[in-house]
Amino acid sequence: MFIAPKVYPSRKDWIIKTVLVILILLDLIGTAYLYDAMNGKISEVLPFTTAITIMDVLIICIYFTTNYTLNENNLYCKSFIFTKRISYENIQRIEQNRKLFAGLKLSLASKGIVLYYSNNNEIFITPENEDEFIEDICFKNSSIEIR
Numbered sequence: 001m002f003i004a005p006k007v008y009p010s011r012k013d014w015i016i017k018t019v020l021v022i023l024i025l026l027d028l029i030g031t032a033y034l035y036d037a038m039n040g041k042i043s044e045v046l047p048f049t050t051a052i053t054i055m056d057v058l059i060i061c062i063y064f065t066t067n068y069t070l071n072e073n074n075l076y077c078k079s080f081i082f083t084k085r086i087s088y089e090n091i092q093r094i095e096q097n098r099k100l101f102a103g104l105k106l107s108l109a110s111k112g113i114v115l116y117y118s119n120n121n122e123i124f125i126t127p128e129n130e131d132e133f134i135e136d137i138c139f140k141n142s143s144i145e146i147r
Helices: 014-037 042-065 130-140
Strands: 006-011 067-070 074-079 084-088 090-099 110-118 123-124
Touching: 014 042, 014 123, 042 074, 067 123, 067 130, 084 110, 090 130
Parallel strands: none
Antiparallel strands: 006 067, 067 074, 074 084, 090 110, 110 123
16 A cells, blocks of 8 residues: 655754854855955955855755655655665664764754664654654554664
């Protein structure tokens, strides 16, 4: 039985939202300062402004594209151009984690869950609705251990 793909957006902590706002404000202030320091010579400010704008766009893309999709056979963890595909059969354990995690982290929050899958690989993710996400994963593979 095929169930339509279900997408869980990543939960976004206030920390990531604050950092994003501060970065954009610092970029605007830095650009204005350089423009003033270079006596209004836009050609000298343009390389800095272009580089900063590209970084801001990349950060904003990560912010809006990080999600987790459950389809018929696999879990897809996506953040901008980075995608990790994990087969439900390979997921061995799900551990609710209440701290930062040092491994592969496709998330935008500090508290989330760790999925342990094939050959002791692990990934830290932060779906908005953890309980529903875990329930849906366990529906796909009932042998997953929950901690």
